Amino acid sequence: MQTTFFSVIGECVSQDVPFPPLKKPKFTFVDLFAGIGGFHLAMHELGGGCVFASEWDKDAQKTYASNYGIMPEGDIKKIDEHDIPHHDVLCAGFPCQAFSKAGKQLGFADETKGTLFFDVERILRYHKTKYVILENVRNLVSHDKGNTWKTIYSHLVELGYRLTPEPLIVSPHYFGVPQLRERVVVLGVYDPPKAHEPLTISLPKPIDKRECSLDSILEADCQDPDYKLTVEESQIIDTWNEFYQGITETVLGFPIWVDWFKIPPPAKGEMPEWKRQFVLKNNQLYQNNKTFIDAWLCKHNNLKGFTPTMRKMEWQCGSSVKSAWDAFLQMRPSGLRIKRPDCAPALVAIVQVPIIGKYHRRMTVREAARLQSFNDKFIPNPIKYQAYKQFGNAVNVKVIKECARRLFSYE
């Protein structure tokens, strides 16, 4: 059956999708910087109806349309606020590169990305939307010595919004979802007479990440050969596992660098001091386990077939995990990282698909969706690379739902 998608501005939408617009929504919302609709799904589950979405990435637009029957409009900068329908809630996870630690931290000085907050502002100024929900990287609060947050806060208060004095810091693991992804969520309600009074919204006491379990999102019977590890990948894990089993230390609080076992560090000042200290620890580890490590290196041909990055290993699960095959693994530029299987690190848009040790395979796209609390009915982008990237960019649905529920019941 051929399905045609129309923008909601044009009113007609497809119903032949997993999350069709509700016939009688309890409230309406707009989804800005919509990505694949983490906000949309949260609002839909709370009974909301989307009246406008904007997202300029073509692949994300396709995923969005095939799930919600709404084709998002493109560049928000080119959209006149008068053309956006009236709505009760404005949701925006504006791009975070300008504020994230990984980016150059230009913030508002980043003309192309940082200023997107001001598009949110112009829409709010015109529509006086009742509720606003913004999401961003945790670093937003400390960026530019707190000035970025102060600017956002003062601009919203000036528009008549009553806000929590600090944005909420929230992570999926606070609600039992096994992903450690701390983000800031800004909640506001349009209330000009009380705009200078703080809004008090509190979240339940976070669940300890050790009480989470990746088992809750795993697919037990995945047969898709795409997720299988290559022989080389399995060999890398086996080799490092053998290393961990063979040394006397059980807790390794520093990265293991094969190439620095036998070479002392250069003199002070010739290498960053933190790196020198790691080299000294590697020298010591080698001395403590010389007989075993020499035999291990000899057996594995000095790891000659390994790439420079896989000649490094980071055991980040203390002594609680006995074998790498019981862990959650990532092949990162800094080496093979081995972590506890309770809580996954934040999914990121840069694709380094993690490995589920006990299943000897990569994390599936559905598992990535579940880490972001996307319902199993959600249709991921058919290109796996795109799907991982899109889930990595998305907002966690449960986090938004929990925050929004509290905001809407605030009066």
Ligand SMILES: C[S@@+](CC[C@H](N)C(=O)[O-])C[C@H]1O[C@@H](n2cnc3c(N)ncnc32)[C@H](O)[C@@H]1O
């Ligand atoms: C952090 S992601 C938000 C993801 C979204 N909250 C979700 O759940 O998938 C920011 C999104 O803003 C989009 N974007 C950036 N600049 C834009 C612009 N000028 N107009 C429309 N979308 C834009 C990016 O393509 C990206 O998908």
